Amino acid sequence: MSNELANIAERRAYEMYQARGSELEAALPSHVNAERFKRNVINAFKENPKLARCDGMDVFYEIMGVAALGLYVDRHLGEAYLIVGKGDKPQARLGYRGLIKLAKQSGEIKSFTAGSVRENDSVEFERGSETFFRHKYDLFADRGDLRAYYAVVKFANGETDFETMTVEETHKIRDRSDGWRAFKADKIKSTPWATDEEEMAKKTVVRRLIKRLPQSPEMSQAFQIDDREYPSIAQSSPRHSDLRERLAKRREQPEQIEGFSHAQETMPQDIAEMQARASEPVEAEAVEVEEGDYCSADHEALCQIREELKQNVTPERMKELRETAAAFEDIKVKAAARKAFQDYAQKQAEAA
Template identity: 30%
Template sequence: MSQISNALEKRDSGPAAVVEQYRESLALVMPSHLQQRVGAWIRNTQGLLRRDEKLMKAAQNDVGQFIAVLMDAGRLGLEPGTEHYYLVPRWNNKKKHTEVTGVRGYQGEIELMYRAGAVSSVIVEVVRTRDQFQFRPGRDERPVHDIDWDLDDRGDLRLVYAYAVMKDGATSKVVVLNRQHIAQARAKSDSAGKDWSPWNTDEEAMWLKTGAHRLTKWVPTSAEYMREQIRAQAVVESEQAPEPRIAPPLPVPAPAPGTVDDYDDGPIDAEIVD
């Protein structure tokens, strides 16, 4: 009987149960579009734990770290455990165990750009060795990328590029990264040498993510940007609005003879003298 009680206690205090306990806190940090489906968001996260033994173990090792990662995903309005926001078990040398870390995927980076409201489209693409690619800064507004779709193998990854088309039709800065740039970004990742790292399980996605992340330096990604634009527009409109015309006062007609206005003002109880 005690074993059953211990199992129930462990289950109720495990990562999946703790996620449910933080429902209100998660809802508070989520953007409005997610607050209506926080229940589904939590159930999807609990399902990830049940399906992935390594992820469950890492979450059990440090539940607080796991919740902090989920709070970050919720604040950004991204779905954990997807290409928008990876949940990655990572070894912590100081704590001597694995813990859950959050890694924004390239689709998550793009989602944040769209949500900020400044762009009409975002383009992030890899270039392989058998593709044709040309871009000269200062001469070309956007890259020209030709792909032979009949090829069974387009070759190895060569470049990644990213740019956004703004709402006014202008093109943002074009980011182009080569294999050396990607190698430098990979070297900064603590998990790159692990088998489960997305650098090893989905290399193309990490190239795309690196390109998209570099683009965020030149394109707004915060919803606060749109709120500031709305506030600024309201200020401009209020300053440009014409001042309301005030009609001149109507002339006061002279009192007719015999009215009370013929008499001097005085106290109501003034004495009347014959």
């Protein structure tokens, strides 16, 4: 029976990719291998056949959020994974390795590690002008019971920062998890805090350290995905700034952002020519995003972009729309906008 369920789940994964795979691939950053991402998603379905019972679009949107972050859906790799919650609702979860990967993408971090301390280990640390953290243990001796967890970051400029939490402190966070509460109440049969406590504890201390590091739109979105597990502490996570403030700042300090690199340059000549020759209004295929998954300001701007792309747009106006999209912080909305621009360009080419 278990093999049959796995086969059904695998078929559902292939069906989803056949219908929406191009959208997932469009959301992937350039450094992510699309074929490997696809294999990971299919394996995730096989390893968790319950995903086959979930609404297909719900699963798609959860995977889309992970794809836009540039993380692999692979429980063994530890970047991100999928779970099935109450009412067969799928949810993406991020591992501590995924959070570390996103933090290192800023270019300001040289190394980022997380670990656990046992009672027979040796730990030395100091804060101040000569901040350091050293963890030593005998690889061949009995290390004893778990006592604490830590995360250490070394910046490109040579500075160091770290965070520590005792087992008891991580348990206080665990006890505020909806999944853990449901597990203790026998409403669900499993939760990562029960099956992979050490990994979850490392993620907890990594999250606490990351809040002191330089933030990015990707990290903001990562916290939004992860905070669904901890609604009582979600308010302390990084949040979106006002879209108008971001757009104004971007125009003052223009920069290129992958997929929307038009703040300093004119529209590519081929697209401009296609627009000039197009005579029919263009219907851009919608990429639906559930309410509450994004910053409302970003969503309102996305809706406006979609409406304008239903008709011919001048190169000057297209440049403005791309600048607005480049200022989006919500990853799902940015991916949806990128898909809308791609569909517009493709249909303009077909109409030419």
